[in-house]
Amino acid sequence: MWYANMIAGVAVFFLGVATTLLAWRDLPYTADFSPGPGFLPLWLGIGLTISSIPIIVTEFRNSQRSERLFRPETLKCVQVFILIMAVFLSLPILGFSVGLALITAGGMRLMGKHSWASCIVIVIVTAVCIHYLFGQWLGIPLPKGIIGW
Amino acid sequence: MDLLHNIYTGFTIALTAQNLLFCAVGVLFGQLIGVLPGIGAPTAIALLLPLTFSVNPTSAIIMFAGIYYGVAYGGTITSILINVPGESSTVMTCVDGYAMGQKGRAGAALSISAIGSFIAGTISIILLMAFAPALARLALRFGPAEYFGLAMMAFGLLTVFGSGSPFKIIVTTLAGVLISTVGMDGVSGMPRFTFGIPPLLGGIDFVVVICGIFGLAEVFNSIEEPEGGVLVKDKFKLKDVFLTWQEWVDGRWAIVRGGVIGFVIGLIPAGGITTASFLAYLAEKKASRHPETFGKGDIAGVAAPESANNAASISGFAPLLALGVPGSATTAVMLAGFMMWGIRPGPLLFTNNPDLVWGLIASMYIGNVILLLMNIFLIPIFVAMLRIPYSIMMGFIVIFASIGAYSVNNSMFDVWMMVGFGLIGYVMKKLQYPVVPLILAMVLGRLVENSLRQALILSAGSVNVFFTRPISALFMLIALLAYCSPLIRMALRKAGRGKVDINLESL
Numbered sequence: 001m002w003y004a005n006m007i008a009g010v011a012v013f014f015l016g017v018a019t020t021l022l023a024w025r026d027l028p029y030t031a032d033f034s035p036g037p038g039f040l041p042l043w044l045g046i047g048l049t050i051s052s053i054p055i056i057v058t059e060f061r062n063s064q065r066s067e068r069l070f071r072p073e074t075l076k077c078v079q080v081f082i083l084i085m086a087v088f089l090s091l092p093i094l095g096f097s098v099g100l101a102l103i104t105a106g107g108m109r110l111m112g113k114h115s116w117a118s119c120i121v122i123v124i125v126t127a128v129c130i131h132y133l134f135g136q137w138l139g140i141p142l143p144k145g146i147i148g149w
Numbered sequence: 150m151d152l153l154h155n156i157y158t159g160f161t162i163a164l165t166a167q168n169l170l171f172c173a174v175g176v177l178f179g180q181l182i183g184v185l186p187g188i189g190a191p192t193a194i195a196l197l198l199p200l201t202f203s204v205n206p207t208s209a210i211i212m213f214a215g216i217y218y219g220v221a222y223g224g225t226i227t228s229i230l231i232n233v234p235g236e237s238s239t240v241m242t243c244v245d246g247y248a249m250g251q252k253g254r255a256g257a258a259l260s261i262s263a264i265g266s267f268i269a270g271t272i273s274i275i276l277l278m279a280f281a282p283a284l285a286r287l288a289l290r291f292g293p294a295e296y297f298g299l300a301m302m303a304f305g306l307l308t309v310f311g312s313g314s315p316f317k318i319i320v321t322t323l324a325g326v327l328i329s330t331v332g333m334d335g336v337s338g339m340p341r342f343t344f345g346i347p348p349l350l351g352g353i354d355f356v357v358v359i360c361g362i363f364g365l366a367e368v369f370n371s372i373e374e375p376e377g378g379v380l381v382k383d384k385f386k387l388k389d390v391f392l393t394w395q396e397w398v399d400g401r402w403a404i405v406r407g408g409v410i411g412f413v414i415g416l417i418p419a420g421g422i423t424t425a426s427f428l429a430y431l432a433e434k435k436a437s438r439h440p441e442t443f444g445k446g447d448i449a450g451v452a453a454p455e456s457a458n459n460a461a462s463i464s465g466f467a468p469l470l471a472l473g474v475p476g477s478a479t480t481a482v483m484l485a486g487f488m489m490w491g492i493r494p495g496p497l498l499f500t501n502n503p504d505l506v507w508g509l510i511a512s513m514y515i516g517n518v519i520l521l522l523m524n525i526f527l528i529p530i531f532v533a534m535l536r537i538p539y540s541i542m543m544g545f546i547v548i549f550a551s552i553g554a555y556s557v558n559n560s561m562f563d564v565w566m567m568v569g570f571g572l573i574g575y576v577m578k579k580l581q582y583p584v585v586p587l588i589l590a591m592v593l594g595r596l597v598e599n600s601l602r603q604a605l606i607l608s609a610g611s612v613n614v615f616f617t618r619p620i621s622a623l624f625m626l627i628a629l630l631a632y633c634s635p636l637i638r639m640a641l642r643k644a645g646r647g648k649v650d651i652n653l654e655s656l
Contacts (some may be wrong), residue, residue: 001580004579008576027341031336034605035602035605035610037334037337037339038341040330040598041327041330044327044330047319052316055320069579071373073372074373077372080369081369084547084568096552100551101548104547104548106544107540108540111540111543130548134552138203140556142552142555
């Protein structure tokens, strides 16, 4: 956890520096009779840089460095994340309705002890609900896949 | 007479079939959200927001308000029955509520929560009706300097009421404002931080960020830290929820005190319902003749925080409606909703959209009555909801978040951005960077920049304008004190004062 906090503090520091430099380089600080588009971003960048320093210093002084960032359950998070990414990448083929419905089944298999039969039922019911509720009733133009849903 | 006329107008609007339906759906949904783990009021509203594009704004706002105060009711059930707060605002209810459940009085604890929430909610609505228009009249005198000061005060108060490192709060606040600057500058039309990516020219939509940070990130966090608990009572009969006379006597003044504390805290930008429930519990313990019974199942320890969180959730609408400044993540999401429907909350809302304002306020009476009845007669159904496994719910949260993000611009780019913000939200939660300041700052970012630029134009570039106008100077002074509050707290701690004595052992 200590390393993660340290990295986050340093990341905020660099975000602040990058914001300051980009605002300074690309955006005018003043405009006609008023502050320009770079005025606020510049000060936000400076603010982020300054605020990150106490965070880094506090972490540097922190003697408790044993707490771990990842737990055994983190693996489940990674699996669910991969599932979501895989489904999103294949949405042009699967379509929104079927693709998102597959996430429910995938989640049920990864997270619980649900049978394949109940997963299939959930996928079908969810896909139909998404298609008719969001696609038809609410009129959201959901991207369609190869089966036309 | 004006007030009576407004109330009458409000009820004629709130009692239409459509608005009654939206109110009932909202409070029912809020109650369910409160019961179910891993999803809170801002998430629920954010996920539903894009689906209400085609709905009448008054009906949609009535529904969202119902979700907000419905959640405050629903979170109690898990606090009392399984010692797991459904919402952060019901953390204090766990202390005495669960202890009451272990003594066989879970029904009474649920009952005093519902009755307390109803009475305090009603007190808060009455005070809101009197207070909000007065606040709006005062706000008519606000110029850009005052609005900038107000936003600074709201940001500053986040460091007072927020938990954790004040520097992390400041960082997330600044990051929120920074996100709001992405896209075309409103005055010059110059692109800022778009890196040549055309979809970023329109800026980063608030709904996309919310769906990621509150939807997807919460899924990951809930998987990693599952909320568990053992039901202290799983079957309820109607007679279980009746209070004894002594219980009512012990809890009645706690309801009134909690209601007043909740109302006042809700009015403060960034005050929030969680702070209200904490303060009400502490105040009740101080006021009690038997403080030693707190933490061991004292009914006043349930009544006070429950009354306070409901009262605060209602009075939190005053700064939103009258000033256009949200006081919590949920009202920040609602502000985004107002903007989506082309309505600008603030002092002119009361004159330009009286139907919406008074319809909303009147609907709160109706919503509270529905919730009271639901919480007395439908408890067994909500207890049954506790058995829904998270493995099923998780998929539906992802679906709503994905469709919510997609529907903003009908673009997959937004869905990928939602995934990015989901990861950011997950890391923030793990490293204890608070997300509420980020959301509030993002919503208020445009107001901050516009009012800052306008004020500096009017003052020919002099920052004295923020300190020479009395109201603005007051806001800036409060903001300054708020930012110095960590130092003040540190000094008090060193002097041996300011120690908070809360019995959290039973949590």
